[in-house]
Amino acid sequence: MIPSPLGLLQAFSLFAVVLLLARPLGGYMRAVMEGERTFLWPVLRPVERGVYKILRVDEKSEQRWTAYAVSVIVFSFVCILALYLQQRLQTYLPLNQGGTAGILPVAPDMAYNTSVSFDTNTNWQNYLGENTMTYLTQMAGLAVRNFVSAATGIAVALALTRGLVRKSMPTIGNFWVDLTRSTLYILLPIAFVGALVLVSQGVIQTFASSLTVHTLQGATQIIPLGPVASQEAIKELGTNGGGFFNANSAHPFENPTTISNWVEMLLILIIPFGLTNTFGRMAGNARQGWALAAVMMIVLATGSLVAMSSEERTNPSIPTAVAQNVDQSAGNMEGKEVRFGADGSGLFATVTTGTSTGAVNSMHDSFLPIGGLVPLFNIELGEITPGGAGAGLYGILVFSIIGVFIAGLMVGRTPEFLGKKIEAYEMKMAMLVVLFLAASILGFSALASATTAGQAGPLNGGPHGFSEILYAFSSQTGNNGSAFAGLSGNTLFYNIAGAFAMMLGRYAMIVPILAIAGSMAGKRRVAESLGTFPTTGPIWVGLLIGVIIIVGALTFFPALALGPIADQLLNNAGRLF
């Protein structure tokens, strides 16, 4: 289970830089979200004030959790409706690079699925980016959702944090202000710099339409172009994952070099880890944040090692008569790019699913069964190691509440978190989050497995076909967006069922979480006593990892046994389907 030394170095170089950046970025995010002056203030503050003027929102006014939740929902549904209309009308809008004959309106069920997908920060894609979407839809529709859905996640994470750290307050912040600040001060500047770094590596950024070339051997090749880098940067930074092209971050125009690959992984990880530090600062104890970062990093790093070492292996299904004539030292290269190799692919797969990103630089469907189990299990843990932009923090805080509750049961005392009592109401809301996720993943997978419409989806046979279905609904419920992409997702059944799973995974999580925020904000702080279970330090880290893994494993082990685990056993036995 240990990858090659070079693979280890690659993983640890990435993780070390992520942890080094968590502190400064966490401090910066706390400052901007609290409305303090930062170095970008001279440029962006006038824009921010202009936005409030247009919105007619007073930045000093705050909302109770109910009003905050209504704002999140209303905003999301306005976005979904607008993106749906934009896709249906794109043929007649400007920047249709194919002309009116080239790019058609997106079909209603696919437009609905895509709209929900991008507005829930999922970026599940049932379409082929190259020839389904106009440049305008890509940049002024999809990429805008990459910004605002990530900003919504950050806003909700901040609202929950405020709820946990405030004393006897009725409000948890103002959604419109949080949304504006996280977009303008956090996402926009980092994406801008990131996009230019990616262009320097060869990611394209142009409004020219596709180019027809005559290849060295005299064939004709049509090369689609587009404003890719600006979308690529926010797609990773906002943990969205929706590719400009079908091959996503495996496409050389999205991810051309080993350096761009490393930078994209960095962009994916910095906000989720940085927010733990923001949380620690707001809680008045940086160690609170580091404890969460440690939990996330231990699970993420373990998964990376398993996935990388799995993909360094050879496929045991290749019969000996063939295998003896093949040099398989590069590992399992089906569905992988040479420049990333087995290690760079296994690492990216873990990073993109440990967060709710879902960009892929290799085809997870062609991973060996254990290599494919890692991304799947990452998603099913609830996207909290480290999870999406904002979504990771609010997810792991829910598990923290469950964690202190379990610790409280063990020692027989009322559980407390950050000096506040956790009572029946908070536990009910926390359990709702966990149960909705499990019910959506398992329920929809069961439905698809039992109906002809669902059974028509998988490309591969045997247990792997079931894995494709399970992965699809895990990914959509977890708002991840990656796929075992052999599945034919562009059918009425998968478009509609998937859209429901994505909405459940997003809003059935956010609303109970805001309820917890509201309830906790109104509570008084109780003095720490000998009986208080500390939520810092190694014992807490171990306990929280235990809770996360046990809840995930208990819920999903039976389904995983039917999918990747059976697949692994049959793969080793050389069975083919």
Added chain:
Amino acid sequence: MRNFLKSQLWPAIAILLTFTVITGVIYPVAVTAVAQVVFPGQANGSMVVVDGQTIGSSLIGQAFDDPKYFSGRPSAAGAGYDPTASGGSNLSSTSKALINAITVRVDAERKANGNAPVPIDLVTASASGLDPDISPAAADYQVARVAKARNITEDAVRALVAKHTSQPFLGFIGAATVRVLELNLDLDGLLK
């Protein structure tokens, strides 16, 4: 109701429109403006131009079956290396279709290049279907065939392969690669 319109619906619509302008128009246009000035080659697709003719992008693989050219990897993009349909095979490790494809490819490679073990990247489809690279092992494996087809020494071919080989960044990020299109152009003496 009025309160809902004023404090919920209007801000939702207004902020979407505002951010569509800022993040959906100003941001990509600003990135394009800077990119086109600072990195024009990369921003426009790293195109390779020979005698005024664009013959492709150095980042996008092309199909090669002529024995005098190094061939790239099997491609699942359309009919092969079709950039309008990028993607992988998505076949699972237990797929009969995958094992059959690998078996056929191994036989074909051995017929063309002799009986040394075939590097795995030459018999497996890439993720994008447009992989511009092969591994140094896969290049080395084809050297004898290319040298014979061109009637030049293997050492001369090997020297060009070495010239177009990139090592992993800092020695440990990513894998070593050989850019196929550039190597083939150089063999033809077309690379300026």
